[in-house]
Amino acid sequence: MKMVNVVFGTVYGSAQFTAETVTKEIAKLGFTTKLWQPNELSGFVPPQDELLIVVSSTTGQGDIPEDITPWFNELKSNAPYLPLLQYSLIGLGDSSYETFCGAIKQFDELLTELGAKPLTERLDIDACETMEPEIEAKTWIASWHNTVRSVNVA
Numbered sequence: 001m002k003m004v005n006v007v008f009g010t011v012y013g014s015a016q017f018t019a020e021t022v023t024k025e026i027a028k029l030g031f032t033t034k035l036w037q038p039n040e041l042s043g044f045v046p047p048q049d050e051l052l053i054v055v056s057s058t059t060g061q062g063d064i065p066e067d068i069t070p071w072f073n074e075l076k077s078n079a080p081y082l083p084l085l086q087y088s089l090i091g092l093g094d095s096s097y098e099t100f101c102g103a104i105k106q107f108d109e110l111l112t113e114l115g116a117k118p119l120t121e122r123l124d125i126d127a128c129e130t131m132e133p134e135i136e137a138k139t140w141i142a143s144w145h146n147t148v149r150s151v152n153v154a
């Protein structure tokens, strides 16, 4: 089975807890996983023969959390073209902001610019609807797993 890299950006910890939950659940399915702490990401270019999951909340007005911003900028300025990389995205936000889930949308745009392919539809979790984003993420994993199996990338 493919290795799954999970990366997160957070301000108050919900995206971190969600990423931790996702990583544990995916490991239970038999995948080898790596949960990257934001301070470990310098120089990390997601390997194209592994799967990538990015979990990020949004801060400011559609902004990327400070902890993961250096990695975002590094990818933007230095990453090679990654046409074989398959990625999935989980955004945490609040729909009372016009810039709902702006940070994960920026990741979506960047990864698309780099030629990477979305493996699944982006999951945008709305803090107006749930106080427990990790529960929505757990449900999402079932569809992630189905997609991984159906496109035979495992």
Ligand SMILES: Cc1cc2nc3c(=O)[nH]c(=O)nc-3n(C[C@H](O)[C@H](O)[C@H](O)COP(=O)(O)O)c2cc1C
Residues within 6 Å of the ligand: 009, 010, 011, 012, 013, 014, 015, 016, 056, 057, 058, 059, 060, 061, 062, 063, 092, 093, 094, 095, 097, 099, 100, 101, 102, 127
């Ligand atoms: C100061 C501040 C600014 C925020 N800006 C946005 C925003 O622009 N868009 C959005 O969708 N959510 C925004 N949010 C909501 C957070 O993204 C949401 O509460 C999220 O669940 C926080 O996750 P975290 O604990 O991982 O940081 C903002 C929250 C705060 C406190």
